[in-house]
Amino acid sequence: SLLIRAHGSARKTIEKADSLGLEVIDATCPMVKEIHKVVRDMDEKGYRIAVIGDYNHDEVQGIVGQIQHKAIVLENIADIEKKIPPNLKKLAVVVQSTQNLEKVLKMQDILKKRVPDLEFHNTICSPTRLKQDEIKTLPKKNDCIVVIGSKTSANTKRLYEIAKSINRNSYWVKSSADIKKDWFKGVESVGITAGASTPDKTIQEVKKHIQKITA
Template sequence: MKKITLAKHSGFCFGVKMAVDKALKEAQKSDNVVMLGDIVHNEHVIKKIDEAGVKVITELSDKNPGTLLLRAHGTVPEVYAEAKKLGYKIVDASCPLVLEIHEFARRLEEDGYKVVIIGDYGHDEVIGISGHVKNSIIISKPEDVEQKIPSRVKRLGIVVQSTQNIENAQKIVCKLMVLCREMKYYDTICKPTKLYQAEIRTMPKENDVIIIAGSFTSANTKRLTEISRSLNPNSYQVECGDDVKKEWFDNAESIGITAGASTPNWIIDQVINRIRHIIEE
């Protein structure tokens, strides 16, 4: 009998759950709830929020301003100011841990540090963090350090995107250490990310096949896949149960399943049920 093991830590983190719950709650109160972009990086969640009546807009308007839901990734100060000026009711669904990163970045700047953000270029969370300080330096991978900081600087203050690969962040910090006289580092990788990544560094060694459930637009899910594949080539990312393929399990006796922080429980259940159906055929 093939064994299926679900990671202890997988699926919605508390920040994503809070944001989704707030969106659905506000949709029940009003038919004019909007967001500047998707609430989280998962197509199934986006569809559910859209069906509840929350709409995505590209810019704020003074025509019939309603409720502006600020997304889980956080946003820049200008959005708060403009929404308030135009008369929107603001509901902040930003993850509290992301808001904490904003505060750390501002504090570093006020204390005279050059702020470095370790994070993915163009990611919504990283854009939001960067918007709270002036002229921050964003570094995504160790190879970019010398290009971004070509000469020694006096003081560097570092924050990290909450869902970053821990090992990647550590490598970047090691390179930064030799480029400054003084460094202050805030470990802002969130606890859920650390727990998810800790498990995905052991599960691929203990299972023949690993399935990672989550959107290909989700940075944290893709990171789980990258880590898993580096340890076990039989690692597959799927968005839903329909993506699971029978041939993946032909010679497998043990199957490990995990999911990104923006993957809802119903998708995880769907994936598990699909795998059970395949192996019981």
């Protein structure tokens, strides 16, 4: 059997599994599947495809692997100048589902001025948008912020980056074992948030540990 994770996979991976007679268990997130569909549809309509996201992330590799033509991966604003041909007429853009919304909107504005026929699909998922909205206010209301999640989690990374840009007393932990007592010296309030894939058990353990060492 072949299990496709939530991040999705390139079409050739699934096709190869089928050719080998393997059972394919597709656990791709429905929102990621929608991105795949957009990419295939726009490619068929003759648009060059660009993905705003982290080049080496599994989700991004799965997206670019939906089509035969080479897609452009834009990790930041500087990549637009470096990677988008100056004479490009038609471009369809999708976004890795866990990207930073503010950065994406800035890139959209630049691309609008650069490409005459731009089809921009803001495919950041709803839970990510809600979390990012929350993290913009949490660091302002609390003296210290703790972001919980795997160091390989893209959406946890975004939450931490936003929190840190607003409140320098922001920390990224995988579990309660990463917490240091001196983070909370002189702190009256602590805000806690977590990446989408962080287990509730881990969140509760971190919360209890913070309550214990700050009591």
